[in-house]
Amino acid sequence: MFWTVTLSLLEGFWGTLKLFCLTLVFSLPLGLAICLCSRSKVKLIKLPIRLIIWVIRGTPLMLQLLVIYYGPGIFLGINVWGTDNRGRFLAALIAFVINYACYFSEIYRGGIQSIPVGQREAGKVLGMSRSQIFFKITMLQLIKRIVPPISNEIITLVKDTSLARVIAVYEIIWNGQSFIKSSGIIWPLFYTGAFYLIFSGLLSVLFVRIEKRLDYFR
């Protein structure tokens, strides 16, 4: 029984992992784009973006999942997600990407603001171009400052993926819970916790390593 459960949970964890990785792949760069827009001097770009960030950060992710999955059908009368698992997964992915991109954008914004203006001015005075200043001076300092808050968010994301089951996306908790109905046992559900723990533990080790690597300067 233990092996049957473990195998089933591993299969469910694959769903968790896919959602986790794809969310990061898209939301980390999208966050940077949102960050640049929210710092724009053009009000027509800045204000709508700030509004979106406010809404996304001000409402529960679970609600956003429901709105994105059911919203188009209810409000527009069109079924954009189809009926199969892939459509639900895509809807969940989009909700996660938008949500996390907004959080990341605020982290980037704080990071950029915390770099002293003098760094950019020193680059300017040395005749460096905007892109040289960004890539040669600002970027590494920015990365150093945002690694701790970003790693916090990423570890939260590991656990947030479980919210996807409100729109019936298969992930590890879904599989764990299914044993209650099928076999009348609850321990597989509790057992899922071990998977989260091990995975977030590995990530923590990775982030500590990155922080150490960047420890050589202040």
Added chain:
Amino acid sequence: MPILEVKNIKKNFENTEVLKDISFDLEEGQTLSIIGSSGSGKTTLLRCLNFLETPDEGTITVRGKLLLDGANPITDQRQLRENRKHFGLVFQQFNLFPQYTALENVTLAPLLHSDPSMKDEIIEKGKALLAEMGLADRMGNYPHQLSGGQQQRVAIARALAMEPDILCFDEPTSALDPELTGEVLRVIRELASRHTTMIIVTHEMAFARDVADIAIFMDDGIILEKGSAKELINNPKEERTKQFLSSLSSR
């Protein structure tokens, strides 16, 4: 012909006139010190010379070449960067790049601006400059491993590595502990004795008097008094200059 001609520079921030009408010349090999109370516009003037601020009006000419015309500002970024290279700037807060060693700080910009084949030469020159600053044994250190005085000397080497026509200093010792100002002032004094053209904004009156050829006293956005540094600091003519100097010596 003077190396630097500054004519009728005006600069407003919001509704405040920070620079009202600044004109002066500087001969090659001379050191000019700019003194005056905070808020008098000294730093803004220096930032205009380094193109960190754009004057609303006025011109800046180096070696007869018009680099900046406030009425007709340069929009081409490449041209702006070229023009900027005539000036070097040493900041009050050093502004070294924390992720680079002392030597990398000095060679970063020259390496970016030149052909890869020049690499060895640039690095050798960077080492020589740091050695001149008395930092031969500190080249591999990161800024946070250096004292303030050492950091500022690296910053001076970094500015010199670009071979500017005119080297500017914005209160180079104001962020330093008193016991560390000496080593930085010694380096600047050495540069002056080798006839590096320099503009120094400073509160160190004794230093300004000894090192500078010319001094300018700025007050409320204008040049109130200009003359030989010794004369201006020892025997100021204007009442306001006297007041300022005596307020410093009474501290």
